Amino acid sequence: MAHFPKPPEGSWTEHFPELGTDPVSFEDSISPEHYEREREAIFRRTWLNIGRVEQLTAGEGRLAKHIHAVGAEVTVYRDAHGDIRAFTGGSRGIRRPVTDVRCETWEGFVFVNFSDDDPTPLRDYLGRFAHGLEGYPFDRLTEVYQYRAEVGSNWKLYIDAFAEFYHAPILHAKQYVGGESKKLQGFGYESLHYDLDGPHSMQSAWGGMAPPKDLSMVKPIERALRSGNFGPWDRPDIPGLDPLPPGLNPARHRSWGLDSYVFFPNFMLVVWAPGWYLTYHYWPTAYDQHIFEGTLYFAPARSARDRIRQELAAVTFKEFGLQDCNTLEATQKMLETRAVTRFPLNDQEILIRHLHKSAGDHVAAFEARV
Numbered sequence: 001m002a003h004f005p006k007p008p009e010g011s012w013t014e015h016f017p018e019l020g021t022d023p024v025s026f027e028d029s030i031s032p033e034h035y036e037r038e039r040e041a042i043f044r045r046t047w048l049n050i051g052r053v054e055q056l057t058a059g060e061g062r063l064a065k066h067i068h069a070v071g072a073e074v075t076v077y078r079d080a081h082g083d084i085r086a087f088t089g090g091s092r093g094i095r096r097p098v099t100d101v102r103c104e105t106w107e108g109f110v111f112v113n114f115s116d117d118d119p120t121p122l123r124d125y126l127g128r129f130a131h132g133l134e135g136y137p138f139d140r141l142t143e144v145y146q147y148r149a150e151v152g153s154n155w156k157l158y159i160d161a162f163a164e165f166y167h168a169p170i171l172h173a174k175q176y177v178g179g180e181s182k183k184l185q186g187f188g189y190e191s192l193h194y195d196l197d198g199p200h201s202m203q204s205a206w207g208g209m210a211p212p213k214d215l216s217m218v219k220p221i222e223r224a225l226r227s228g229n230f231g232p233w234d235r236p237d238i239p240g241l242d243p244l245p246p247g248l249n250p251a252r253h254r255s256w257g258l259d260s261y262v263f264f265p266n267f268m269l270v271v272w273a274p275g276w277y278l279t280y281h282y283w284p285t286a287y288d289q290h291i292f293e294g295t296l297y298f299a300p301a302r303s304a305r306d307r308i309r310q311e312l313a314a315v316t317f318k319e320f321g322l323q324d325c326n327t328l329e330a331t332q333k334m335l336e337t338r339a340v341t342r343f344p345l346n347d348q349e350i351l352i353r354h355l356h357k358s359a360g361d362h363v364a365a366f367e368a369r370v
């Protein structure tokens with residue numbers, strides 16, 4: 001039985017009829033040949049987020065990234081007029097003529113696009129979900145913690161792992177105190193709301209642990225620090241968090257905890273009710289390999305206590321991330337046996353259905369053009 005209201009059609013899946021209800025093939029995640037087609041049709045032709053504008057004022061004042069799927073290193077800098085520009089000089093270590101690359105920003109996030117094929121500006125490309133987030137104080141959440149991992153799976157499989165939340169009470173059972181963990185397993189973790197916009201998707205979920213209803217629901221260190229699985233419990237005292245931008249908490253639910261966005265192809269943004277956010281990037285390096293980057297953004301700590309709360313949230317996030325990616329190499333190997341080739345997906349897996357369809361549609365549309 002559903003814990004939260006479903007659309008009038010009876011299920012989220014049927015609410016988006018373009019997704020269909022058929023079992024889904026994951027051949028797109030186990031074929032080296034298909035990965036080459038994705039490099040050409042997706043990574044060389046869509047807006048890719050490579051970081052934030054704050055990185056342009058730190059260190060050497062440049063933001064450089066080697067993007068394997070594109071086969072190029074891109075460098076972003078501010079020119080003498082203060083405009084943000086990007087260029088690519090070919091592969092790392094090889095000096096080649098420098099070529100300008102399209103570069104635009106949205107709310108301080110720096111995106112590049114290696115193709116001039118599609119003139120759609122970044123803000124139009126990011127669509128309705130991005131517009132609904134505008135005004136969020138991303139520029140004030142500048143305390144950054146980042147983890148990076150080399151993962152032995154197709155890039156889409158890790159997005160899939162973060163695109164459904166019902167695994168949490170089972171896979172992350174050890175993150176909760178024993179009794180609470182059992183209760184959660186009985187209840188299940190169900191999202192409040194799902195939405196799609198072109199190739200992008202989002203889900204909204206409850207967040208009963210920040211702060212918990214009852215302090216016995218969490219571990220002693222979380223009680224002592226007022227921080228944990230869902231980040232620091234208390235909102236930082238910065239403007240822009242009350243009221244929140246209109247796109248957040250679309251179901252207007254009292255127990256709202258987080259909104260998680262997938263901006264196609266490989267950029268996820270997770271905004272948490274207590275005033276911090278996360279980004280995930282999935283950079284493919286082969287059909288069965290990718291580099292994962294998980295980055296946490298907080299308001300700068302004003303006290304040692306703030307700092308320790310952030311550190312606890314960051315190390316707890318690392319534990320979560322390890323639990324999530326722990327399953328991926330096995331998933332990849334299992335899919336590669338092709339013992340089963342089509343998989344039923346449930347109503348909480350519509351973002352997975354949507355991601356594989358969007359990626360496949362991008363490849364098909366590009367190949368139909370050329």
Ligand SMILES: [Fe+2]
Binds near residue numbers: 161168171172320324
């Ligand atoms: Fe997880």
